Amino acid sequence: MPNEELDIEEIYKISRNLKNIGWLDLTGGEVTTRKDIIDVLKVIISNIKTLLILHITTNGQLPESIFRVVKEIEKFNIILIINVSIDGPKEINDELRGGKDTYIKSTEAFKALKRLKNIYCYLSCTISEYNINHIEQLLRELKHDVTGFSFSDIHFNLFHHSAHFYKNQDISGLSGVDIAKAKKYFNLAKKGNFIKTFLEDKFIKGFDKYSQGNRFPLPCRALKSSCFIDPCGEIYPCGFYDRSIGNLREYDYDLNMLWNTQKAAVVRKSIEEKACLGCWTPCEAYVGILGSIIKSLTM
């Protein structure tokens, strides 16, 4: 049981206890490989009355499945954001993703989703030592293969390590990555609607500080406004700090109970004392950016 994914009844109990959640990120692995994913999403959306934004990351390798999921969820009155991962031009994407035609499937999924009216859909590229020298080629191929492709369609991120999320702690990832070059691509993607350009702009400004060794350049909101729930109900501060505060199964599926334990307080304090390795990725950065804005409006 501890190593088994939460089933739909457990997800029902967890989501029923979630109060004041406005933004939910769902990521994998690949969410569409879960057979009951549509029911899971319906349970979550129905139970979390305050949910405003649902953000799903997909690898796009099952285009029909992600399309079916999105068609169901777009019926709900929430903002749906879909990121389709793509990490390089055809050959590099296949190599990094360990499959065949992965680039083609991702771009096909993106094109199909882009035709839908009620969602925001982007391509998402994580820059690392494995693809930094192939981004120009990726952009050329996207311009050729995706009709109307523009920089407003893409978002760039930087490789990070995570033992509990990506399980990539044993590979280097950023060795020799030219930060100025990465920043050039971040800047190219500062296009699109107001919210995208605003968040990309803040992300780049924060990245400047982060890359100069200033760690998370805003007050980190992990375990204050946000947390990471793994597939088995284990709660971490975020996707990177590998320090669990406990498992929801042991707290009657009630995050509020777990949130207020002594252990949670100790981990929260350790974040303030910068015990984590630090990070700057959109998943965590956007919470910090929005948290800082809300704080400045309410002071």
Ligand code: SF4
């Ligand atoms: S700074 Fe980053 S790694 Fe550290 S706790 Fe905050 S979100 Fe997690």
